[in-house]
Amino acid sequence: MQTTPQNHQAPDLAQIQAARRRLSGVIQTTPVDLSQTFSEMCGNRVFLKLENLQTTGSFKLRGAYNKIALLAGEQRRRGVIAASAGNHAQGVAYAARAHNVPCTIVMPESASLAKVAATRRYGAEVVLAGATYDEAYVRACELQSLRGATFVHAFDDAAVIAGQGTIALEVLEQVPSASAIVVPIGGGGLAAGIAVAVKSLRPDIRVIGVEAASAPAFRASLDAGRRTTVQVAPTIADGIAVAEPGRLPYRLVARLLDDVITVEEEQIARCMVLLLERSKVVAEGAAAAAVAAVAYSKLPTDMGDTVVIVSGGNVDVTMLSRIIEHGLVESGRFVRLSVTLADKPGALRSLLDVFAGLGANVLSIHHHRVGTRIALGQTEVDIDLETRDQTHIEAILKSLHEHGYLPKQMS
Structure with a gap:
């Protein structure tokens, strides 16, 4: 797989700040909303950082755009390739179009028609291959080798991590009283980027990762003291359903995060309903997982002002009614x-x-x-x-x- 020097070294605060300058005028500075509902449930003031309102519907554009913006001329000519079933696909496709870079996205054959169509609308060539993300990833690596394109990894890439870390810079300005940031964690790119920025500027702020109990790759890896592969069960938080943490994110998370906790499927489903009903926020399962940590008292009551990253809102309409019903049953x-x-x-x-x-x-x-x-x-x-x-x-x-x-x- 083709790599660039950024892949091998952890990003620092300067790289995250540089990424923010590259993203200026491209991404939305997403709003922060003080939630009375979740504040009452948690015992702390809870702010929702609404990345579901980001261009392409999730935070993924930040990292993808930063990565592609750093490509040299020959790399841009050869194009980029990525494997994804959803948000990363749309972020890479959007960023590639903005830089006039050829883009191929390999998606599993089970990917929703809506997400495939959205990715194609951003100008990407979509290749459907394999029954699962892992099989699509293998095919993407094969195509990358044949074409010489640059692989844009969803989370195991320093430039991608730096782009995701720009969220933290916004949070520190929007909620200067913050004492904790809660972030969904799958492969670890988002959590790692936020942790690098926060611990560089405000080491007193706690950064806590939240993953689905159906895919506890980080919790298992941290407990074992090394990267560990877990069996991923079906989960509505498919955006964080990763069997093994990324190499670079794991190094950063193990050193910088204060804790990683897990939440159950029913809790995630109920929080998707609560976000819709109380906050008028459409959140995908991965985003609702972070909110569930607040709603189900997974956090200490003395956390103080807590910012929860609502990482995305790309929910298939065909799935939404079933998720709502599931959440209503649970509550x-x-x-x-x-x-x-x-x-x-x-x-x-x-x-x-x-x-x-x-x-x-x-x-x-x-x-x-x-x-x-x-x-x-x-x-x-x-x-x-x-x-x-x-x-x-x-x-x-x-x-x-x-x-x-x-x-x-x-x-």
């Missing part, structure tokens, strides 16, 4: 019940009266009169209910039992 805002009734007039009305009396909103009803579990003269009814919280669900189940029903709560 007790939605429940699906199966109830067996006598197949006679008025039976359903009597059941609905129970729900109405408890203030539960019926969203949908499905009847089943034929099935191995359904006796003659009976009907099975599946009902989706909008509820207030878990206590409300328990009250509904109790009332149904008192009225002689035997409800089954469905997942």
Whole structure:
């Protein structure tokens, strides 16, 4: 794989400041929002750094643009190549177009049509290869070797890390009272860049990484004292679903980060819903993972002013409804019940009266009169209910039992 000298040495504050100058007029200085909702949940003042509002929908443009801006003439002529299933692909494609550099992005065949289309709109050649990101990465390396293009790694590259670190420079200006920064961590490029900048300027500020429990590569590596490969389980935080930390990010994170913690899938899903409902923020799973650390009291209550990096907002519309439903179930805002009734007039009305009396909103009803579990003269009814919280669900189940029903709560 072709590399440049920046790949081998850790970036310093001067390189991050230089990256900021390169990015001036290109990226958005994304806003910071003081969240009353998450402040109350955390016990500290919580500020959301809204990188979901960044051009291309995530922080990835910062690092990709900085990397491509540093390429020499011959490197630009040969072009760039990257492997990605989403945000990095769009960042590289956008930056390459801005510099008139040929760009190839290898994406797994399972990549969403929306992300493939968005990457092509930025002018990249998209090659679909392999069932997973790892297989797409292998194909990208093969093409890079054949074409002599520069490989733009998503996180294991000093120029990319320096670009991501520009977020920290903005945060320190926007929230000078900050005493902690919470950042999602996958391969480690974002966390490493932020840590280098913060610890150079304000070593008193704590920097904490958050990863999905389904892909705890950094936590496992730090515990082992070396880079470790983990088995990645399916996760809605696909942006940080990395099996092994990057070499350079790991060195920086191990030295500079104060802690790395994990959050569960249900917690991530609920925070995606909370961000939508309370903050009017569309956040992808990786971004919501960092917020979940705040919402689920994973952090000390004496953290002081805490800035959470909402790293991106590129959520497939087709997935969004399922994620919202998952979050509503976890928070007790939605429940699906199966109830067996006598197949006679008025039976359903009597059941609905129970729900109405408890203030539960019926969203949908499905009847089943034929099935191995359904006796003659009976009907099975599946009902989706909008509820207030878990206590409300328990009250509904109790009332149904008192009225002689035997409800089954469905997942």
